[in-house]
Amino acid sequence: MSIEVKHLSFSYGDRPVLHDISFQVEKGEFLSILGPNGVGKSTLFRCVLGLLSGYTGQVLVDGIDSRSYSVREAAKHIAYIPQSCRPIFNYSVFDIVLMGRTSGLSTFRSPKKKDAESCLWAMDKVGISHLADRCFHRLSGGEQQLVLIARALVQNAPILMLDEPTANLDFGNQLLVLEQARNLAREGYTVIQTTHHPEQSYMYSDRILAIQKGRVLTEGTPEQVLTEDTMRALYGVDVNVVSLYNDNARICIPTHIIA
């Protein structure tokens, strides 16, 4: 399922945050939204996800304005994987995953057997079946992130949105989660993440959208976006971009290190 953002602008009161943002993500694509803090990345993310609705322009999900969906219908199209989740009460991993089934239930119903089966499938898929009965609070950040991915999968939504999924993770878990995200895109999910890591975006995603001061700075393949010029314009730093392994990876080295 594709998602298309057309001329999206948003203001908090009279403070404009986003200006005329347009981009498109196709089915099976993994898009990274890259940009420094405070440029409207999160706002854009929330607009696309439907958590903010006071924007001008359109977010088209498979050609239909997402604002025309009810909350329940929207959840059947887009699933949200938050950066972290601190439930106020203790829930087991299985319970958390099961909550992903809610959009398929009427208001007065609780999950049934087939919902539980779906959870077993999703937990197996992301490799956390052994954690099912554990307390969510007690898991590591990486494990929690995988639980939230499993919860999004049982929602049966074709679009997955990850909000800085690697922000709280150690290095190993960052790669684990990114690999999961990329695999899901290969399977046909449309995957969007916000991130602070240009190098990881380069290695794992199909396209990168670079946002600066509420506008699209540039958008394209990782090769087009991860350049010295873009990094300077985006973050205001001078880096040397070094290509490695037949350009399968690029690293950014601050020029003052090698000067």
Added chain:
Amino acid sequence: MNEIEKKHRRTVLIMGVALIVCILASFLLGRYPVPFGELLGILGSKLGLPIGKFWTDQMEAAVWNIRLPRVIMSVLVGACLASAGASYQGVFQNPMASPDILGASAGAGFGAALAILLGASSVGITIGAFAASLVTVALVFTVSRHARGDRVLGLVLAGIMVSSLFQSGTSFLKLVADPNNQLPQITYWLMGSLSGAKWSDLGFVLLPVLIGLIPLLLMRWQLNVITMGDDEARAMGVNAPRVRLGIVICSTLVTASAVSVSGMIGWVGLVIPHMMRRLVGSDYRFLMPASMLGGGIFLLIVDNVSRNATTSGIPIGILTAFIGAPFFLWLITGKGDHYEH
């Protein structure tokens, strides 16, 4: 359904059985002794079974007119307060929330005091308490709509302020009340007691109680999702503000019903949900029915103590505080959360 869910379901079933046992035992307790066989005979004949009368009229009056309404009332009030507490804790994502967080109790107290001052009958007092309770919560809602910033926090703060206002109002009414008969009556009502429970009270509150409890029971899965926060709930297809409003209305209705007949009974709504979390975990699929049953059992036992242990009958509100506060201290200083794997 995995093993843990089966275990929790079994626990809820056992609690249901325990409640029935407690109810039967409560009929046998009292200053006027009624043997078990006679008790079953009376209950059976009232249910329409063809049983020849082998009990005395006094036994029938004690069981049917005095103990039964009081027992049902204890169970209902306990179930209402505990389930409202569990619901408020969920929708406000605040483990310290209790049924009176939105001012329902303070309003009921004011309404009852005003009704007593105006010389109302006992039904009049119940109606006054119920109406004032709903008015108070409506006022809290109206005020919170104008609160800047976080809506949920605004609601809770408005609840605290309006509660305080109505408590002052009650204090004023106590000041102007006739110290010979009205003041003791107000004071006694505020302490909370089920000693005057009658069929008429029961008839008055039964409908609002059921209108509140049934949706709370049905919406318990949505309540789980709301505890994740509004954004996540929305992304999972739950319109959190709307569901929260529905749950708050139901919780308010059952709280207002309960306090209007029982007066102020503290601690049940805070302590029982936490006690039940230890038993069946945080999942509201089990926590909600467990809270209802647990609240019923708890208040029934405490009321039995209240009416049998002392000749004068200590008001139940005082006993629940005596039991609830130390228990809560034990709970928070105990071996941490129950669900540590």
